[in-house]
Amino acid sequence: MEIQVPDIEKFLAGLVGPVGKPDTMAVELGAVRKMAKAVEDFDPIHYDAAAAIARGYRGVVAPWPLLWLFYFNGTEHSIDFPFGKATVHGEDEYEFHEPVIVGDEIAMQMVITDARLKQGRSGPLGIVVEERRFTNQLGALCAVLRTTLIRR
Amino acid sequence: MGTVKTVEPQSLFFEDFAEGQEFSTVTKGPMMVGHQVRWAGACDNYDSEFHHDEHVAKAQGLPGIILSGPLMASYLLTEVAHWVGRHARLLRFADRNVGSTMPRDTAYLRGRVTKTHVQDGLGVLEIECWIENQRGENTTPGRAVAAVPRRTP
Numbered sequence: 038m039e040i041q042v043p044d045i046e047k048f049l050a051g052l053v054g055p056v057g058k059p060d061t062m063a064v065e066l067g068a069v070r071k072m073a074k075a076v077e078d079f080d081p082i083h084y085d086a087a088a089a090i091a092r093g094y095r096g097v098v099a100p101w102p103l104l105w106l107f108y109f110n111g112t113e114h115s116i117d118f119p120f121g122k123a124t125v126h127g128e129d130e131y132e133f134h135e136p137v138i139v140g141d142e143i144a145m146q147m148v149i150t151d152a153r154l155k156q157g158r159s160g161p162l163g164i165v166v167e168e169r170r171f172t173n174q175l176g177a178l179c180a181v182l183r184t185t186l187i188r189r
Numbered sequence: 190m191g192t193v194k195t196v197e198p199q200s201l202f203f204e205d206f207a208e209g210q211e212f213s214t215v216t217k218g219p220m221m222v223g224h225q226v227r228w229a230g231a232c233d234n235y236d237s238e239f240h241h242d243e244h245v246a247k248a249q250g251l252p253g254i255i256l257s258g259p260l261m262a263s264y265l266l267t268e269v270a271h272w273v274g275r276h277a278r279l280l281r282f283a284d285r286n287v288g289s290t291m292p293r294d295t296a297y298l299r300g301r302v303t304k305t306h307v308q309d310g311l312g313v314l315e316i317e318c319w320i321e322n323q324r325g326e327n328t329t330p331g332r333a334v335a336a337v338p339r340r341t342p
Contacts, residue, residue: 044191054274055289068231071230071231072231072232074193074231075224075228075230075231075260076225076226076228076260076264076266076267077217077264077267078267078270078271079193079194079195079196080195080196080197080198080270080271080275081196081197082196084193084195085195086294088195088197092275100260100263100267101263101266101270101279102231102263102266102267103231103280105231105232105234105259105263106231106232106233109232109233109234109236110232110233110234124241125285125286126258126259127285127286128283128284128285129258129259129262129283129284130281130282130283131266131281131282131283132280133278133279133280133281141266147303172216
């Protein structure tokens, strides 16, 4: 029997809240270089400590796409939707604060901040917003990444 | 620094930007599966087989391999960071995955300044950016905010 709208709404509402405990990952030079090369970012601050320090940083700077390494290697998490056929990565919003530097220990905490049903052209869509906050070993907020998933 | 040839972004200040100013288009590609595989390695994530295996992609009803949305957005984010110069700090970036990039597609990374203002003595740029493919389709609309120091504070 097909799941009814009130049950979908109840399922989605139950998703909202923190997911797991913070995960911590060390920022390694090799990982930073590998990401900088993958996104074709050849700014010397991502490769050379002297160049980064000359520009006012504490050390080699991680390119912001390194957040995706943490994203994919943090809390094991998947949503077992009782409706729809596919989940699509709809959009991302980034806030940037304190730069991530080689040698930092980055803690990532994930929270589902919104989960609701929306009427799309081809039927109901589940909209889920995941927020990941990245904090360094000094307690400084480095970045916030909000990802909107669409279930259809 | 191994085999990497580095290039420092330009030295630019707030006064170097104007509302409506368009940035130089950056062309990526043709995009190949190798780009996706390198991204998967950098993310240490190989879970979505349809991103690198055509057989799996087609079995899932896709027309073929689809390159990762965050990979394409990361190219765009990187270019925005370069467009605003080496003294700037990116404050925000957002993108939507509205179209697919497939192997052998070309990606044209474009952007323009939509608003300039001064806040707390620091120049702020609001930017509209996007990726267009060889068919002129906007696959990845985005926006960004950057803080840029003033030449004459």
